[in-house]
Amino acid sequence: KPKDISEADFANYFCTYGYLYHQKDMLEDQDRMTAYYNAVKMNPSQFEDKVVLDVGTGSGILAIWAAQAGAKHVYAVEATFMATHARKLIEANGLKDKITVIQASIEDAELPEKVDVIISEWMGYFLLRESMFDSVIVARDKWMKPGGAMYPSHATMSLSLIKTHQALKKVQDMQESLQVWDGFIETTKENYGVDMSALTSEYEAEQEDFFMNTSQWVDIHPSQELCAPFVLKEFDLNTATLEDIEKISCEFKLKMLGGAMQQQGAGAFAGWFDVKFAGSKENPAENVVPLTTAPNANGATHWGQQAFYVHPEISTSNGNIVRGTLQMVRKKTNKRLMEVKISWEQAKEEGEKDGHAKTTLAQKAKMWHIE
Amino acid sequence: KPKDISEADFANYFCTYGYLYHQKDMLEDQDRMTAYYNAVKMNPSQFEDKVVLDVGTGSGILAIWAAQAGAKHVYAVEATFMATHARKLIEANGLKDKITVIQASIEDAELPEKVDVIISEWMGYFLLRESMFDSVIVARDKWMKPGGAMYPSHATMSLSLIKTHQALKKVQDMQESLQVWDGFIETTKENYGVDMSALTSEYEAEQEDFFMNTSQWVDIHPSQELCAPFVLKEFDLNTATLEDIEKISCEFKLKMLGGAMQQQGAGAFAGWFDVKFAGSKENPAENVVPLTTAPNANGATHWGQQAFYVHPEISTSNGNIVRGTLQMVRKKTNKRLMEVKISWEQAKEEGEKDGHAKTTLAQKAKMWHIE
Numbered sequence: 001k002p003k004d005i006s007e008a009d010f011a012n013y014f015c016t017y018g019y020l021y022h023q024k025d026m027l028e029d030q031d032r033m034t035a036y037y038n039a040v041k042m043n044p045s046q047f048e049d050k051v052v053l054d055v056g057t058g059s060g061i062l063a064i065w066a067a068q069a070g071a072k073h074v075y076a077v078e079a080t081f082m083a084t085h086a087r088k089l090i091e092a093n094g095l096k097d098k099i100t101v102i103q104a105s106i107e108d109a110e111l112p113e114k115v116d117v118i119i120s121e122w123m124g125y126f127l128l129r130e131s132m133f134d135s136v137i138v139a140r141d142k143w144m145k146p147g148g149a150m151y152p153s154h155a156t157m158s159l160s161l162i163k164t165h166q167a168l169k170k171v172q173d174m175q176e177s178l179q180v181w182d183g184f185i186e187t188t189k190e191n192y193g194v195d196m197s198a199l200t201s202e203y204e205a206e207q208e209d210f211f212m213n214t215s216q217w218v219d220i221h222p223s224q225e226l227c228a229p230f231v232l233k234e235f236d237l238n239t240a241t242l243e244d245i246e247k248i249s250c251e252f253k254l255k256m257l258g259g260a261m262q263q264q265g266a267g268a269f270a271g272w273f274d275v276k277f278a279g280s281k282e283n284p285a286e287n288v289v290p291l292t293t294a295p296n297a298n299g300a301t302h303w304g305q306q307a308f309y310v311h312p313e314i315s316t317s318n319g320n321i322v323r324g325t326l327q328m329v330r331k332k333t334n335k336r337l338m339e340v341k342i343s344w345e346q347a348k349e350e351g352e353k354d355g356h357a358k359t360t361l362a363q364k365a366k367m368w369h370i371e
Numbered sequence: 372k373p374k375d376i377s378e379a380d381f382a383n384y385f386c387t388y389g390y391l392y393h394q395k396d397m398l399e400d401q402d403r404m405t406a407y408y409n410a411v412k413m414n415p416s417q418f419e420d421k422v423v424l425d426v427g428t429g430s431g432i433l434a435i436w437a438a439q440a441g442a443k444h445v446y447a448v449e450a451t452f453m454a455t456h457a458r459k460l461i462e463a464n465g466l467k468d469k470i471t472v473i474q475a476s477i478e479d480a481e482l483p484e485k486v487d488v489i490i491s492e493w494m495g496y497f498l499l500r501e502s503m504f505d506s507v508i509v510a511r512d513k514w515m516k517p518g519g520a521m522y523p524s525h526a527t528m529s530l531s532l533i534k535t536h537q538a539l540k541k542v543q544d545m546q547e548s549l550q551v552w553d554g555f556i557e558t559t560k561e562n563y564g565v566d567m568s569a570l571t572s573e574y575e576a577e578q579e580d581f582f583m584n585t586s587q588w589v590d591i592h593p594s595q596e597l598c599a600p601f602v603l604k605e606f607d608l609n610t611a612t613l614e615d616i617e618k619i620s621c622e623f624k625l626k627m628l629g630g631a632m633q634q635q636g637a638g639a640f641a642g643w644f645d646v647k648f649a650g651s652k653e654n655p656a657e658n659v660v661p662l663t664t665a666p667n668a669n670g671a672t673h674w675g676q677q678a679f680y681v682h683p684e685i686s687t688s689n690g691n692i693v694r695g696t697l698q699m700v701r702k703k704t705n706k707r708l709m710e711v712k713i714s715w716e717q718a719k720e721e722g723e724k725d726g727h728a729k730t731t732l733a734q735k736a737k738m739w740h741i742e
C-alpha cells in the first residue's frame with residue numbers, strides 16, 4: 001500500500017484492483033476496450049514520439065497500446081500490487097524499454113519529465129463514482145505540458161426515465177422483509193422475554209435505505225426508455241477542476257415520448273455517461289472516438305446504467321413533462337461513493353394550437369446512494 | 372467511529388455490526404440465543420446483585436437478560452452506532468436505570484467500577500476469526516474483580532474429516548474459470564494486439580487461492596463425518612492470554628470410522644467450536660450450559676462449520692489414521708482474518724492380532740485463508 005493512501009481507502013477502494021480477476025472484468029468489456037484501442041490506434045500522430053502518462057495502468061493495457069502506437073516513452077503509474085503484473089506483461093510484449101511502471105499513487109509519483117498525453121480509464125458508475133478523476137486532475141495539473149491532450153477528453157452525464165417492474169419488486173421485497181421482522185419481534189418476545197418493537201422504525205428506515213434508496217446497476221433495454229435522454233452535464237476534461245466534479249447540481253427537463261409509451265408509468269430515473277476521445281484544442285484527434293454506456297439492445301458495458309427507483313411510479317397521466325434538479329455530492333464518510341438527490345415536478349405541455357399555460361402538478365424529491 | 376479504532380478496521384470489521392439487519396442475523400440464531408439465555412436465566416445467583424459488563428453489546432440483548440436476572444448494574448459497551456439502538460431498546464424494556472450503554476471501544480471505555488461478571492458474544496468462524504476475544508481479554512484484565520466469572524467461560528476447537536462433493540466441484544469451477552482465461556487470452560491477442568499469456572501463472576495462482584485455498588462456511592450433515600472429531604484446543608477463558616490465542620499450533624489424530632464409511636474419501640477437513648458457560652472456580656455456575664456449533668442434522672448455527680478442502684481426496688485406502696499438525700496465525704494485513712496450515716500424514720493402524728508396526732504414507736501440507 002502506498003503510504004499516502006489511507007488504510008480505509010485502500011481497504012474499501014484499491015484492494016479489488018489488486019486482483020487480475022477484477023482487471024479481467026474490465027479487459028473483457030469490448031465496448032470499453034474497442035474505444036480505447038481505437039482512440040490510440042486511429043490517432044497515431046497523437047502518440048508517435050510523444051511522452052505519455054497512463055494514470056492507474058492496472059494490467060498495463062493502455063500503456064502498451066500507447067507504446068505500440070509509437071510513443072517515445074510511457075509512464076505507467078499504478079497504486080496496487082497489479083503494477084508487478086503490468087511490468088511482467090510489458091516485458092513479455094517486448095516493451096520494457098518504452099514503458100516505465102511506477103508502483104505509487106499518482107499523487108505521490110515522481111516522473112522524470114512532463115508529458116504530452118495523459119491516458120486513463122478512471123470512470124465509475126454514473127461517471128463520477130470512485131472519484132478517481134480527482135487523481136487524473138492532479139496528474140494533469142502537475143505533469144502535463146501546456147497544450148497536451150487528455151484521453152478521454154470530454155464526458156457527459158445523461159438522465160432518462162424508464163419503465164421497469166423492479167421498483168414494485170423492490171417495494172414487495174421490502175414489505176416481505178418487514179413481515180419477517182414482525183415474526184422476529186414475536187419470537188424474541190415469546191422465547192426470550194425481550195420486546196424489540198421499539199426498534200421497528202429504525203429497522204424500517206434501514207430496509208428502506210437498502211431497498212429503495214440505493215441506486216442499482218441495471219442493463220436497460222432501449223425499449224424501456226420513456227423519453228429522450230437529457231444531457232445533464234458536459235465536462236471538458238482538459239480543463240475541468242475538482243470544483244466542477246466535487247458537487248454537481250443541474251436542471252433537467254424530460255419529455256415523455258408519445259404513443260403507446262404514454263400509457264406507461266416510469267419506475268425509475270436512469271443515469272449513465274459517455275466519454276469521447278477528441279484530444280485538445282492544440283492537439284485535436286484526427287479521428288474522434290466515442291464511448292457510450294447508454295442503454296443498448298446488445299447489452300450493457302460493465303458500467304451498466306444506474307437506476308434510481310421511484311415508488312409510486314411517475315405516471316404520464318400527470319403530464320408529459322418531468323422537470324427538476326439533480327444534485328450529486330460525495331458521501332461524507334467515503335468520498336468515492338455518492339449521494340444523489342432528485343427534485344422534480346410534472347407538467348402538462350399542451351399542444352400548440354390550444355396555447356394553454358403549462359400546469360404544474362405534485363412536486364417531489366428523493367435521495368439515493370450510489371454504493 | 373471511536374477514535375482508537377483504525378479507519379481500516381472500522382471499514383472492514385465494525386461497519387457491518389452497525390446494521391440492525393446484521394444484528395438480527397445473530398438474534399435469530401436460536402442455538403446461540405437459547406444458550407446465552409439459559410446461561411443467564413438458569414444461573415440466577417451468578418447475576419443477582421452482581422455488577423456485569425457486556426463487551427460488544429450490539430442490540431443490547433445480553434445486557435437486558437443480565438438486568439432481568441437481577442444484576443445490580445450492567446455496563447453495556449458497544450463500538451458502533453448500534454449503541455444508540457441498544458439504548459432505545461433498553462429504555463423501552465424498562466431497564467434504563469439498570470443498564471448504562473457506553474458507545475466506545477472496550478479498549479477505551481471508562482467504567483466507574485469493577486465488575487463481577489463479564490458476558491460477551493465474541494466468537495467468530497472456527498472460534499477465533501475476528502480476533503474479538505483480544506478485546507474481551509483487555510476488558511477482563513482491566514475491569515474484572517478477582518474471582519469474577521466469564522460468560523462463556525470455556526471454549527474448544529474441533530477438527531474432523533468429511534466427505535463432500537464440493538472439493539471436486541471447486542476443482543471443476545476453477546478449471547472452467549481457467550478455460551475462460553484461455554479464451555480471453557486469444558480474444559485479447561486477436562482483437563487488441565496484446566499477448567496476456569505472460570500472466571497465466573499469476574492468474575492461476577489467484578484462482579487457486581480463491582477456489583481451493585479459501586475455507587468455506589458449510590452446514591455439515593452428521594452423515595458426512597468420517598471420523599470422531601478431535602479436540603484441538605481447550606481454552607479456559609477466565610485465564611487465557613493473548614499469547615494463547617494469537618498463534619495456535621496443535622497436533623491431531625483422526626481415526627476414520629469403520630464400515631461403509633471406509634470406502635469414502637475425505638474431501639475436506641472441517642473445523643468448528645464449542646463454548647460453555649460454567650463460571651469460574653470461585654463462582655461456578657449452578658447449571659453449566661453448553662453451546663456447540665458442531666455438525667447438526669437440524670442445521671447449523673449462523674457460524675456453520677469451516678471446510679478446508681483437499682484435492683485429491685484423502686483416501687481411506689491409504690490408511691485409516693490421519694495425523695498431523697494444525698497451525699493458525701493471523702493474516703499479516705488484517706489481524707481479524709486467519710491463515711490455517713495443516714500438515715498431515717496417513718498411517719495404517721493394523722488390527723491388534725497381527726501386531727504390525729504402523730506404516731506411514733505420503734506426507735502433505737496445505738494452507739488456507741479464513742476470509
Ligand SMILES: Nc1ncnc2c1ncn2[C@@H]1O[C@H](CSCC[C@H](N)C(=O)O)[C@@H](O)[C@H]1O
Nearest residue numbers: 017056057058078079080104105106121135
Ligand atoms: N490515485 C491513484 N494512483 C495510482 N493508481 C490509481 C489511483 N487511483 C486508481 N488507480 C488505479 O487505476 C486503475 C483504474 S482501472 C483501469 C485499469 C487499466 N488502465 C485499464 O484500462 O484496464 C486501478 O488499477 C486502480 O488501482
Ligand SMILES: Nc1ncnc2c1ncn2[C@@H]1O[C@H](CSCC[C@H](N)C(=O)O)[C@@H](O)[C@H]1O
Nearest residue numbers: 388427428429449450451475476477492506
Ligand atoms: N473492541 C470492541 N469494543 C466495543 N465493541 C466491540 C468491540 N469489538 C466488537 N465489538 C462489538 O461487539 C459486537 C459483537 S456481536 C454480539 C452482539 C450482542 N452482544 C449479541 O450477542 O447479540 C458487535 O456489535 C461489535 O460492534
